Amino acid sequence: MLLNREHTSSTILKDAGKLDQVPAHVQFRGVSKTYDGQIKVVKDFDLNIHTGEFVTLLGPSGSGKTTILMMLAGFQAPSSGEILLEGRPIHDLPARKRGIGMVFQNYALFPHMTVGANLSFPLEVRGMNSLERKERVLRALKLVRLDGLSDRKPGQLSGGQQQRVAIARALVFEPSLVLMDEPLGALDRSLREEMQYEIRRIHRSLDVTIVYVTHDQQEAMVMSDRIAVLRDGMIDQIEVPEGLYEAPTSAFVARFIGESNQLHGHVSAMFEQDNVCEVDTGGEMIRALKVSPCHVGDQVTLSIRPERVKMNPESGRYTNEISATVEDLTFLGDQLRIRLATCGRDDFLATIPNVVGHGGLVEGDAVRIGWTVVDCRVLNYEQP
Amino acid sequence: MAGPLRLPGNPDVRVRLRALSLVAPLVIFVGVTFVAPLGTMLMRSVYDPVVADALPKTLALLSDWDANELPSEAIFATLAEEIKHASSERTIGRVAGRINRVQGGFRGLVTRTERELRTTGQGTWREIMISVDSLWADAATWHAIKVTGERYTARHYWNALDMQILSDGSIARQPEERRIYLRLFLRTLMVSGLITLLCLLLGYPVAHFIADSPPRQGNLLLILVLIPFWTSLLVRTTSWIVLLQNQGVLNDLFVALGLIGEDGRLSMIYNMTGTIIAMTHVLLPFMVLPLYSVMRGIPATHMNAAASLGATPLQAFLRVYWPQSLPGVGAGALLVFILAIGYYITPALVGGSDGQLISNMIAYHMQTSLNWGLAAALGGVLLVGVLILYMVYERLIGIDRIGLR
Ligand SMILES: Nc1ncnc2c1ncn2[C@@H]1O[C@H](COP(=O)(O)OP(=O)(O)O)[C@@H](O)[C@H]1O
Ligand SMILES: [Mg+2]
Numbered sequence: 001m002l003l004n005r006e007h008t009s010s011t012i013l014k015d016a017g018k019l020d021q022v023p024a025h026v027q028f029r030g031v032s033k034t035y036d037g038q039i040k041v042v043k044d045f046d047l048n049i050h051t052g053e054f055v056t057l058l059g060p061s062g063s064g065k066t067t068i069l070m071m072l073a074g075f076q077a078p079s080s081g082e083i084l085l086e087g088r089p090i091h092d093l094p095a096r097k098r099g100i101g102m103v104f105q106n107y108a109l110f111p112h113m114t115v116g117a118n119l120s121f122p123l124e125v126r127g128m129n130s131l132e133r134k135e136r137v138l139r140a141l142k143l144v145r146l147d148g149l150s151d152r153k154p155g156q157l158s159g160g161q162q163q164r165v166a167i168a169r170a171l172v173f174e175p176s177l178v179l180m181d182e183p184l185g186a187l188d189r190s191l192r193e194e195m196q197y198e199i200r201r202i203h204r205s206l207d208v209t210i211v212y213v214t215h216d217q218q219e220a221m222v223m224s225d226r227i228a229v230l231r232d233g234m235i236d237q238i239e240v241p242e243g244l245y246e247a248p249t250s251a252f253v254a255r256f257i258g259e260s261n262q263l264h265g266h267v268s269a270m271f272e273q274d275n276v277c278e279v280d281t282g283g284e285m286i287r288a289l290k291v292s293p294c295h296v297g298d299q300v301t302l303s304i305r306p307e308r309v310k311m312n313p314e315s316g317r318y319t320n321e322i323s324a325t326v327e328d329l330t331f332l333g334d335q336l337r338i339r340l341a342t343c344g345r346d347d348f349l350a351t352i353p354n355v356v357g358h359g360g361l362v363e364g365d366a367v368r369i370g371w372t373v374v375d376c377r378v379l380n381y382e383q384p
Numbered sequence: 385m386a387g388p389l390r391l392p393g394n395p396d397v398r399v400r401l402r403a404l405s406l407v408a409p410l411v412i413f414v415g416v417t418f419v420a421p422l423g424t425m426l427m428r429s430v431y432d433p434v435v436a437d438a439l440p441k442t443l444a445l446l447s448d449w450d451a452n453e454l455p456s457e458a459i460f461a462t463l464a465e466e467i468k469h470a471s472s473e474r475t476i477g478r479v480a481g482r483i484n485r486v487q488g489g490f491r492g493l494v495t496r497t498e499r500e501l502r503t504t505g506q507g508t509w510r511e512i513m514i515s516v517d518s519l520w521a522d523a524a525t526w527h528a529i530k531v532t533g534e535r536y537t538a539r540h541y542w543n544a545l546d547m548q549i550l551s552d553g554s555i556a557r558q559p560e561e562r563r564i565y566l567r568l569f570l571r572t573l574m575v576s577g578l579i580t581l582l583c584l585l586l587g588y589p590v591a592h593f594i595a596d597s598p599p600r601q602g603n604l605l606l607i608l609v610l611i612p613f614w615t616s617l618l619v620r621t622t623s624w625i626v627l628l629q630n631q632g633v634l635n636d637l638f639v640a641l642g643l644i645g646e647d648g649r650l651s652m653i654y655n656m657t658g659t660i661i662a663m664t665h666v667l668l669p670f671m672v673l674p675l676y677s678v679m680r681g682i683p684a685t686h687m688n689a690a691a692s693l694g695a696t697p698l699q700a701f702l703r704v705y706w707p708q709s710l711p712g713v714g715a716g717a718l719l720v721f722i723l724a725i726g727y728y729i730t731p732a733l734v735g736g737s738d739g740q741l742i743s744n745m746i747a748y749h750m751q752t753s754l755n756w757g758l759a760a761a762l763g764g765v766l767l768v769g770v771l772i773l774y775m776v777y778e779r780l781i782g783i784d785r786i787g788l789r
Contacts, residue, residue, distance in 0.1 A: 073688075073692055074691070074692075075688050075691070094691070095688070095691040095692055096691045096692070096693075096694045096695060096696060097694075098692075099694070100692060101692070102688075102689070102692040104685050104688070104689055106683065106685065108683060108685040108686055108688070108689035110686065110689075110690075110703075110704055110708075111708070112707045112708055121690070121693055121695070121703065122693035122694050122695075125693065125694045125695045125696070125699050126694055169693070170692075173693070173694065
């Protein structure tokens, strides 16, 4: 079991390694940014983005995502470090010469121009003749499935249609790199999901590199080749979506991607060539997989996904088995969500597939819960 | 069966009636303070009963008069009678004054004739009056009486347009030396246009800067723009005198810097330059405010978007920013232009003799020459001009696009 897991995460790492052989399309090298001369909103930012890749910058509001995008687009200058586009530094290249398509959060469509004129604009300023312009505009509209709306003004379109126009406009001059800053933030949920697939379809059908910004982890998971999780202007972890979920390297990422129970305690012992730690969480001893260097006595945070917690397992089946009390049961359609009191707290979550009659559980039940070593990761201690 | 008086049952109508009743006070206020005086003033430009009331019988006889001959004895006699009557009523001065505007020298003529009529002389009225002054033998004199005797008349308007009604009833341009109003209208239009342009050139960057600043700084800057509103117009205008006059701050500065010699001091005030400088300053806020309110509605990301699409800053401005700011440009320009056309106090104070505009002429006719009919007609022409402009604007940009969001 343990070996199997190890194997999965190493293939992921190997895949990422393969990508490294392709020349990077975009490179951030030690980029920092401060607006006020004191607080760095982006700190020593390093990132390689490969040609044709869909990379998402994921992080809470204020984590510096927009700032990074603005520096790449050329609307903000890095305070230090450099950005390379296809190997060439671009710090003295103005935005208009970078040839990067950009989709803004509020679309930034020009309201006084028709859809056709909006799309035609980047071609006109490039001095393209009107015949070719017309053809390209038609092609772009077709790509986003808006054929026939060329003569409308943006104000006459629905939010989703405006979004498509914005994407078409960012693509119509055939840039090899397209940036999108929370492009779906203004749409309602079902439209957002539709557009997620639409953008993915477009990404696959064209050979463009996309740098996508969102604070919605689900959106990031659906769309991205790789996700860079940002916190306070730094990359906390960059991984393929599965890797991020299965192998978070920090308590922050574990919390931010999906759900996770986090317990705090001290390392009391180490096993298996120091790959497994035993952690004292205030009475209960829990064995967990070591992720980053730690020693006996260190304060650490443990992370366990709710769906990996088993209810009332056969005794001896799981390395970690502790007792708990059922505090609350929530029926979520396909699954049952159980809030438990254990290890001195009452917000420990477990989810089990939906079973008739709540699997015989009722509030106040005393239960045993268990999980394997590999499903529980020892992470650097973080203030909850 | 008659029920109690009720408002119409339709709730829509009732709501609308209630809304109307709330608007009523303002409607009445505007009616009393604005529409009524404007109406009477415009009425004055076409209605003038003074001569018609004083000389009714003469005018009745003159209506059949063949302008090529001397009027008959009967007409002379009737006029003499009515002059005496008006003299005893003490209205003769006003009557003579009215006619005098059409026929110079008439006032003196009446005074002399009136004096003579008191001592009854020998012969027919015709002989007596012609012996007082041969002007009575001039058909133009009688024509003047006839023309001013019309109760409803367009002559003030013809006058305002530098035209006159000849004795045969045809319309002709005034003689060269009497053509003043058209030139003044033209000058007013051109100066107002220039001031509007200057306000736009100066105000556009300011408004853009304010709209682009963070809200706090923006508000502060906006207050700076508005401060002039808090000081009296008179103070502002006179402070320009301090700055611009021959021995004023600017001239002193230029001399001190050696830009001009002591004897080469620029005359920047009491002429058109002064009028233009001071009025541009006074009217600038009326340009900045509508511009600002429109520009604030233009998202800042639009310029970034244009740049990301490959546009140079100039292309981005011309194709993206400027078209979106047009409603503000239109509103500001219309406001400034209309205000400038009717501006009075600033040109009066700093305009000297060649910096006067049409409104100063209107004021002159209101206060000095007391030719209210002409003043009203000049005002009427101005009003028509403004309405035409408004319609042109409506056609080109659409008045509903004046965005004061
Ligand atoms: N133009 C700016 N001037 C000053 N501070 C800014 C500016 N833009 C962003 N910031 C600050 O930088 C930090 C990161 O902002 P941003 O890059 O917009 O984050 P995100 O897009 O992830 O929400 C925030 O604390 C924000 O207040
Ligand atoms: Mg952002």
